Amino acid sequence: xxxxxxxxxxxxxxxxxxxxxxxxxxxxxxxxxxxxxxxxxxxxxxxxxxxxxxxxxxxxxxxxxxxxxxxxxxxxxxxxxxxxxxxxxxxxxxxxxxxxxxxxxxxxxxxxxxxxxxxxxxxxxxxxxxxxxxxxxxxxxxxxxxxxxxxxxxxxxxxxxxxxxxxxxxxxxxxxxxxxxxxxxxxxxxxxxxxxxxxxxxxxxxxxxxxxxxxxxxxxxxxxxxxxxxxxxxxxxxxxxxxxxxxxxxxxxxxxxxxxxxxxxx
Amino acid sequence: xxxxxxxxxxxxxxxxxxxxxxxxxxxxxxxxxxxxxxxxxxxxxxxxxxxxxxxxxxxxxxxxxxxxxxxxxxxxxxxxxxxxxxxxxxxxxxxxxxxxxxxxxxxxxxxxxxxxxxxxxxxxxxxxxxxxxxxxxxxxxxxxxxxxxxxxxxxxxxxxxxxxxxx
Numbered sequence: 001x002x003x004x005x006x007x008x009x010x011x012x013x014x015x016x017x018x019x020x021x022x023x024x025x026x027x028x029x030x031x032x033x034x035x036x037x038x039x040x041x042x043x044x045x046x047x048x049x050x051x052x053x054x055x056x057x058x059x060x061x062x063x064x065x066x067x068x069x070x071x072x073x074x075x076x077x078x079x080x081x082x083x084x085x086x087x088x089x090x091x092x093x094x095x096x097x098x099x100x101x102x103x104x105x106x107x108x109x110x111x112x113x114x115x116x117x118x119x120x121x122x123x124x125x126x127x128x129x130x131x132x133x134x135x136x137x138x139x140x141x142x143x144x145x146x147x148x149x150x151x152x153x154x155x156x157x158x159x160x161x162x163x164x165x166x167x168x169x170x171x172x173x174x175x176x177x178x179x180x181x182x183x184x185x186x187x188x189x190x191x192x193x194x195x196x197x198x199x200x201x202x203x204x205x206x207x208x209x210x211x212x213x214x215x216x217x218x219x220x221x222x223x224x225x226x227x228x229x230x231x232x233x234x235x236x237x238x239x240x241x242x243x244x245x246x247x248x249x250x251x252x253x254x255x256x257x258x259x260x261x262x263x264x265x266x
Numbered sequence: 267x268x269x270x271x272x273x274x275x276x277x278x279x280x281x282x283x284x285x286x287x288x289x290x291x292x293x294x295x296x297x298x299x300x301x302x303x304x305x306x307x308x309x310x311x312x313x314x315x316x317x318x319x320x321x322x323x324x325x326x327x328x329x330x331x332x333x334x335x336x337x338x339x340x341x342x343x344x345x346x347x348x349x350x351x352x353x354x355x356x357x358x359x360x361x362x363x364x365x366x367x368x369x370x371x372x373x374x375x376x377x378x379x380x381x382x383x384x385x386x387x388x389x390x391x392x393x394x395x396x397x398x399x400x401x402x403x404x405x406x407x408x409x410x411x412x413x414x415x416x417x418x419x420x421x422x423x424x425x426x427x428x429x430x431x432x433x
Contacts, residue, residue: 014417014421015413015414015416015417017417018413018416018417018420019398019413022391022398022416024397024398024413049424050424053420053423053424053427054392056373056427057373057377057388057392057393057423058392058393060373060374061373061374061377061392061393062393063284063285063288063393063394064284064287064288064291065284065287066283066284066287066304067287067301070283070287070301070304070305071280071283073301073305074280074283074304074305074308075276075280077305077308077309078272078276078308078309078312079272081309081312082269082271082272082312138305138306138309
């Protein structure tokens, strides 16, 4: 390869040398280049500089490992997507993103208390709830009816559900109502209510079930989220959140107080 | 899509989640956004899985990385011009944790400050170990362009390192 010193700094030639070092040069060209480098100190220096850079990159810029929580999120989202469940979408992206970044809080009422008493079934339900929660965090999935007015949200469910879910705004206590939507949990359509807590999200899913009230919520921790579960005389609830457990229990108490004819259990 | 199709999809795609996350991390320069991009990309990939299986000569990894790349660029555009405008503005970066080895941060920072089309070829070649052909598939450019971008990106990184070594 006959190159003058000036040519060797030409970007085209550097690219050739890079391709050679990357093993991307055809064998014939590579041999020619090797022969040239052997008798050209300038090209040898160039090669050495690139080798140093390559060593530095491999030593100091890491390949990242996908966090376990992300892996689970992806799997749950894929499963949800595959199940063909597609709640109506309404433009919520603008407000959704900053809220979702900080993560969220979900109240879910579902299933029967008896079912929840069975460990395995309870686990499956918790998975279902968590999948719904995760799906709601995706853009456009949080609310079908976007309103902070409980008197707008509650009537919206009329005709869409075979029950009229209790809807309350807790803005005064720091948990403003964001809206509502329909979701699908454990084989049936449930009501879902979204609340906010600072930059966190709250989703409420609920459906009626005539069982004995459970009183204090039971707690599960899963993939960095807390899941609270309890029943009233009319409804069964699950609460999912990565919010602090204390705040989550505070919120659950608010819901219990307004939503149950019985005094709050805690 | 039935459950066996999902199983096939997961078997093809999930092994490359680390690679997907790494590319997303370097393109978004932010762990939270990278997670959003990866999740979004996986759902897009699921949607287009049929078209991928019909295609010959593309590895599942390169295919997924192409979707991650496009998702990251879409994410960038959604953020408006801000992300692009601040490309070379150091002050826009959130404070990095103090590192015992200060030179580690210098190289990482130099990489962060490269324009995305240069940053991505470095990541795909040096960290993911893709061939020029695969990088071309991911970035949607001819192999010749991959070659020249890679060379220019390396020259810029070396310049950046030389500058920081000066007293």
